Amino acid sequence: MNVANMALERILKGVLLGVLCLQVSLSRGIPSRIPESYSHSADAYIQAKISPEKLLESYFVSKGFITGNIKIPELGVELTLQKNQFYKKEKEVTDIFKRINEIRNQFGLSTPYPDYAKGYGWCGVLYAECSEKKGFGYIILVKKNLNEANKTHASGHEGGHFLWYIGKQELIYQKFKKSDFIKSQIQKNEDFAILCGWIAMKKAGYFLNDCIIINSKNPEIEKKSDRIKNLVRDYLRDKNLR
């Protein structure tokens, strides 16, 4: 496939959405009255009690998050999340900035998101605490109606932010020849996401020499993206391409 002058104008960073407290849900989680059917048993109350971990899980699940095994097909990555990690990807987002603020609202975070997010994708993390147990909800948003190239690139890029947040960068570095060298070239979360964006493109069959990121406002980003693209072109192992 040949994609000339592919415009990928996007400068997004994964950002912590905010802190959330579950104290109210906790007090509701413990039944004030033992259900009729259990009342004969001394174990009843213990059975009916919900642990903080379970409460965090049902909270995130009720908001559409999943846990356990996660796949990021664009990067050829499969992993198992820890019990307190939750994941959600929304692929058909009309307006990223509007959606971030909707999610903030849904989680009781009233202040509007400070950075105007302009671009094709976004990745953020929500943190929730319940009786000193912590839960983390990772969200990936990808804009709808993108062409195939931009969709692939955005999914790979935001998947990279997610892997960086959960500390699973090794899953990516091991796909490269000279993986220590690649690691030494990647300093920050954003570098890593750029790397993953290009991996997704190469894996999908795009010829990387024909793909460029156009960012008229910041030529430095174009330069950096090009440098990282060449790492993918030259060092990604062929077996990762199918």
Ligand SMILES: [Zn+2]
């Ligand atoms: Zn980014």
